[in-house]
Structure formats: C-alpha cells, structure tokens
Amino acid sequence: MDLEALWLTLRLAGSTTAILLVIAVPLAWWITSGRGPGRALVQAVVALPLVLPPTVLGFYLLVAMGPLTAPGRLLMRTFGHPLAFSFSGLLIGSVIYSLPFAVQPLVAGFGAVDRAYVEAAEGLGASPWKVFGTVVLPMARASLLTSAVLAFTHTVGEFGVVLMLGGNIPGVTRTLSISLYDLVQDGNYAAANRTALVLLAISLTALLAIYLLPTLRKTDGRQADIVQ
Amino acid sequence: MFNSLLTLDIRHHVGAISLDVAFSLTQPWTVLFGPSGSGKTTVLRTIAGFVRPDAGYVIYGSIEQVLVSTDERIFLPPYLRPVRSAAQTSKLFLHQTVRQNVAYGMAWQSHPDDEREVLDEVLGLMRLTTLADRDTRQLSGGERQRVSVARAVAAAVTYDGIDKALLLLDEPFGGLDGVLRDELAIVLRDWLTRWKIPVLSVSHDIGECYLLGAEVVRMAEGQVMEQGPVEVVLDEERRRLMKQLRTV
Numbered sequence: 001m002d003l004e005a006l007w008l009t010l011r012l013a014g015s016t017t018a019i020l021l022v023i024a025v026p027l028a029w030w031i032t033s034g035r036g037p038g039r040a041l042v043q044a045v046v047a048l049p050l051v052l053p054p055t056v057l058g059f060y061l062l063v064a065m066g067p068l069t070a071p072g073r074l075l076m077r078t079f080g081h082p083l084a085f086s087f088s089g090l091l092i093g094s095v096i097y098s099l100p101f102a103v104q105p106l107v108a109g110f111g112a113v114d115r116a117y118v119e120a121a122e123g124l125g126a127s128p129w130k131v132f133g134t135v136v137l138p139m140a141r142a143s144l145l146t147s148a149v150l151a152f153t154h155t156v157g158e159f160g161v162v163l164m165l166g167g168n169i170p171g172v173t174r175t176l177s178i179s180l181y182d183l184v185q186d187g188n189y190a191a192a193n194r195t196a197l198v199l200l201a202i203s204l205t206a207l208l209a210i211y212l213l214p215t216l217r218k219t220d221g222r223q224a225d226i227v228q
Numbered sequence: 229m230f231n232s233l234l235t236l237d238i239r240h241h242v243g244a245i246s247l248d249v250a251f252s253l254t255q256p257w258t259v260l261f262g263p264s265g266s267g268k269t270t271v272l273r274t275i276a277g278f279v280r281p282d283a284g285y286v287i288y289g290s291i292e293q294v295l296v297s298t299d300e301r302i303f304l305p306p307y308l309r310p311v312r313s314a315a316q317t318s319k320l321f322l323h324q325t326v327r328q329n330v331a332y333g334m335a336w337q338s339h340p341d342d343e344r345e346v347l348d349e350v351l352g353l354m355r356l357t358t359l360a361d362r363d364t365r366q367l368s369g370g371e372r373q374r375v376s377v378a379r380a381v382a383a384a385v386t387y388d389g390i391d392k393a394l395l396l397l398d399e400p401f402g403g404l405d406g407v408l409r410d411e412l413a414i415v416l417r418d419w420l421t422r423w424k425i426p427v428l429s430v431s432h433d434i435g436e437c438y439l440l441g442a443e444v445v446r447m448a449e450g451q452v453m454e455q456g457p458v459e460v461v462l463d464e465e466r467r468r469l470m471k472q473l474r475t476v
Binding site for chain 1: 276277278305306307311312313314315317319320321322323332333335376379380383387393396
C-alpha cells in the first residue's frame, strides 16, 4: 500500500475539516437565524456540491485556478505558483466540495435548539454572539461532531475533484482513492485490496464515533436520574 | 414613588387574540392580572422585545427611551433593552450549574467582589444556597422555577444603565406551594424595593396580588379593564370569591 498517499489523504482531510469548521459554524448560524431571499440563495449554493458531478466542480476550479482567468492569475501571483496540481489547490477544492457536509448537520443542529432557550438568554441581556456561544453551540455540540466527521470522511473519499484538479502526483496530490484506482489499473489486486480496506476502516470508524458518542452521553443522563 | 416609568400603547393580532392595550407604570411593583388567554404574556413579551407589535409604542425610563415604535420604525432587539425577564417556562441552561445559571446575566464583571456578593444574596433569597452547585437536571419543577426567577433578578440588579432595568416576571410563583410562595413573594418584594428595581409581573392569583400589595392592571380579552391599587381593582373579585367559598 502507498503510505505516502495515506499520509497525504489524512493531511488533506484534517486540514479541510479544520478550515471547514471555521467557515461552516458562522455560516450555518447565519443560515439558521437569517431571513430573506439572500438566505435561500446561500443555502442553494452551499448545497450545490451535493448534486453537481465532482468532475464539473473540478473542471471549473481548474479553469479558475489556471492562468487563463483573472482570479487564477491573482492566485498565481499570491502563491507564487499555479494552484492547480498543488496541495493548496487540492485543499481549496476539498473545502468547497465538502462544504455542504459540514454545513448541513450544523444547520439542523442549530435549528433544533428550542427557541425558548434563546429567548431565556436574550431576556437576561445576552447579545446574539453570547447566546450563540453559551447556549446554541453547547446545546448543538453533537452536530459539531457530526459535521467534522462527515467533512473528514467525505474528503477522504473524494475522487473526481482530486483527479481533475490535482492530477496524480505522488506525495503532492496522489490521495488514497487515486492510488486505489492506479493499483486496479495496474492489475495489482492484492495492494488494491489493502488500500480499499484502509479506506473502509477510516469511514467505518468515523461513523461509529458519531453513533457511539450519544450512547455514552445517555449513560450520564441515567446517573443524573439516580441522584435525583 | 416613580414618575411614569413605562408607557405602553400597542395593538397586536396573534391567532384568536386581538390585543389593544395601553397603560403606564408608576409603582414599584405592578401586576398584570387576568384570566389565561387575556394577552398578559404577549404584553410582557412585547416589552421584552420578543414580539413585534402590529402598531404602537413602548417608552421606558427617565430618558424616555423608545423600545419600540411602529410610527418611528424603531425596534430595539431584546439585548439592547433595559429590561430583564423570566418566562413562565423555566428554560434553564442544562450544561450549567444552578450558580452558573443565576450568574449568567450579571453585568458587574468589573467588580467581581460585588457581583459575588449579590449572587450569594440572590441565591439565599430564593432558597437556592444549598442547591448552588447542583446540575440543573437534578432539580424539581419548583426549584427550576426559583432558579429561573433568581436568574432574572440577578441580571436586573446588576444591570448597568442610566435607569434601573425593568424586571419582567411571568407567573414567578406559579409552580410553588402556598407557604413557600408567600414567603418568597414578600422577601423578593422587599429586597427589590431596596434595590429600587421596578417590576411588572403576570398573575391570575388574587392572593399573590394582595400579598405583594401591588398596583394591578386588570386585563380581559386583550384589553385593560381597570388599573389601580389592588384593594380597589380586585375588591369585587375578592368578594365574589369569598361568597363562593361561603356557599361551598
């Protein structure tokens, strides 16, 4: 198995998740509490990668990052090299591609917080940011985990965007799923099998974390009942 | 004791209730009294900033701050209003202890010693001292309600503004048993009078109104029927109840 590809994949997924949480938390809060047509448009754009073929997204990003467009030239000047076929370019692509997977659990989580708790805090003089930080976020913390895990696993599994935008450069853009494709093309089924197993294990472990954690928390609840 | 502290004149339709209410607050403790469905809670929520009235205004304090005015297109969000409130359902912050809940809205962070002193006093006042470090999930209904009221009281007392904050309490003693209710009502009234915190509470309990010796605004079907001292406004209601008791 290609260990370099495994390390690259984990690095890409980790960085993507970290960046996505920073973007998705305020974005989801704005979608939850906002109104008007602007909100619908933002929601639609955020959800777009869910239905768009990854190759389409990859193609547009490739063009946008290349020297043919003004933003591409600006990016090239900022970074000193073309973003396409580089790790930074791949990172930008992954953030956009996994955005709905990070945002949507948060929107659902924030939206599920009982409005009466928000009013209780506002009635005590709490500003919208204080309400968000001290009431909404702690009450929706399970969705924060779901959001992070889905963003991570979705990035681990991306293929079309990576191939379009990053190509297949060992150590730079060759992720595990690309490496798997390569191995199958070469007829190396034994190595392909090992790679597939690692990808399967990552996904399963992540999902187990989502489903196990609420069970553990319920145990806390039972202890509280006993004290009562 | 106060000049006109709050002037309110609002019209609002929500569901089956059609609200047309106007009154002024002049006394330290005023009770909105009336049967359920008469619109008392909606009036409180309008003052707090959770309801946007269809028409009208609410003006508060010596500087006549406009909290809401549909004519002037002014609507202050709740957190910018000199108002602190406790709703009827006590929504305590579950991930915090009793003490953390009560301290939540306190605004004397620059004087931590004074803040702690007030916090301890409020906890004692509401008989919460022994429960202070409990998880709020372990509390009974009545205890929850006391925490909810204590939280609003602590926030109102430590409010830093030109005027004192108006304290809004929706059925603050509703879930408590008789003896404790009477005791708490009197202690709370005296303590808030000492701090000069004006209170507008909601009740449908005559005993509570007499106990507080409050000014009463009697509401029915979305309108103000009468306003004045409790002995005047609720005397007829009291006689009717007494007569009913005698017949029983």
